[in-house]
Amino acid sequence: MIAAARTTPQRKRREPSKIPNYLILSLLLIFAIGPLLILVFNSLKDRAELGNNPLGFPSSITWENYPRAWDVGNFSTTTVNSAILVAGTVVAVLLFGGMAAYSLAKLDLPGGNGLMLYLLVASSLPIHLFLVPLFFLWRQLGLVNNLFGLTLIYIAINAPLAIFLLRSYMVQLPRDFEDAARVDGASEWQVFTNVVIPLSWPGFLTVGLVVSLAVWNEFLLATVFLTDQDKFTIVTSYQNFTTQFSRDWGLTSAAAVMMIAPILIIFLVFQRRFVDGLTQGGMKT
């Protein structure tokens, strides 16, 4: 008792102060967020003010850059294109990837280890290795400048990660529910759709978020496979029009804010799930 009473205040005194921690964190915070604040400020300035004050808070707020960027950036088309790519990829990756994960986790797939090894190798092949033959194959098949063609590529590339994450989620599910359904005469398909999907929806949500982000932000494949302006995604269209209007910072900043706003909102809402999914994904690929 006496010993404890003596050591506790001593230990408290030796607990290092947190002030240096907050100091360093604040510097890192300015480094990470400062450029984004400047981006938002600049989107609210008119041309004259951007010339005098390219970094600071706007002295008067103008919204005119936003509708102009919406038109010039052809957002009404590119947003739809990006949304189609994201939706198509996410639905297919969750359905087909979920099916494969179910087979690996619950059906004792014969040759399952071989399949896992294949997926591991396929997911670590550099895109630049298969990009060139793939492009010319896709052109022969009429899948270049075709949102469906690009969706197929996104599905293939995002599948291994989705299967790994969903499989590790499904392995933890108890078998009782499935077996009960099987005893009642359910087919494996019914077990998958009626039992396993409802039980593993958090895994599906995480994978859906991670894949959505990857497809929404994807640059290389979208540049190579979509060359018609009316097929551009929000990302390739932005790249296209920033080179055209590189000096019109108000315009490019407003377009950038419109592009990242949906990402940031979804990120803030699902923050934990996002970070978990992305970091697990980083560790598993």
Add this chain to the structure above:
Amino acid sequence: MQTTTTPAYLSRERQVSWRKRAFFRKKVVPWLFVLPILTINVVVVLGPALSAGYYALTDWSGIGSANFIGLDNFRRIITEDSSYRGAFVNNLLWLCMFLTVPIAMALVGASVLAPVRRGALFFRMTLFVPYVLPSVIVANLWRSLLDPDRGIIGWLNDRGVPGTDIALLGRQSTVLPTIAFIDNWHWWGFLMVLFLAAMQNIPPDLYEAARLDGANRWNEFRDVTLPGIRPVLVFMILMTGIWSFLTFDYIWILTQGGPAGASEVLSILVYKNAFQTFQAGYASAIGLTMSFFVGIIICIFIVLRRRGWEI
């Protein structure tokens, strides 16, 4: 789970059909579930990857037929193509920069954030935000911030800070580190969150024990934190090694390899050869060498692990 032994009470015919159904259910159905995604993956990834191995041995332009020319593309890479050598050196420089700066920043960030309670979630979240932004936004934002007339650089220049009157992205000597800096701005926060998660799994008793032994911050970091996060740290060094040979987006968006090839890396050469000068065979050969370097890095790790390094 269903059993595979045939029930003896069934008649012979029904035993046969039972066995057939059991075979269907045990062997065929699982593969039917895998088939759609496997087909797509084989068509998109495996098939083209294998054919890249063939096209690397041809003079294929991308259109029409391909003539077999043996190892001529590889001879050209080794003996003729000076841009290949420059690009490879740039990949190595990229590797050195990414093995040091982001890892150091992430270690500092994570180790000052780990013991903090108040505001921990806020810092973790905001420092992670740049990682979720698209590369085109990050690249173009920093292009304007580094503009010598107007951006941060221009602001410093106006106030007479020496050495700030230059276009960092327009000079051969500064272009590659500048692009790496921009890429790193979006990348280090991700590393930090990975390290942070690992640090939070270190038992707090270890820190208490170290503190009672009179350890200062640096001792704690070296003797408790670093060993505690070693698996994650080593894994991310491996991934940095692999990704350094594949980097593309930021360089392509900012300079397309310029000025005068000063920021070219191997992936840029693949793109230019395939889609700008229509030497698809030669581009495939370069792509194959990229995979080769990635393979070497993975092999180094496997060998080190076999030799008993705990990584």
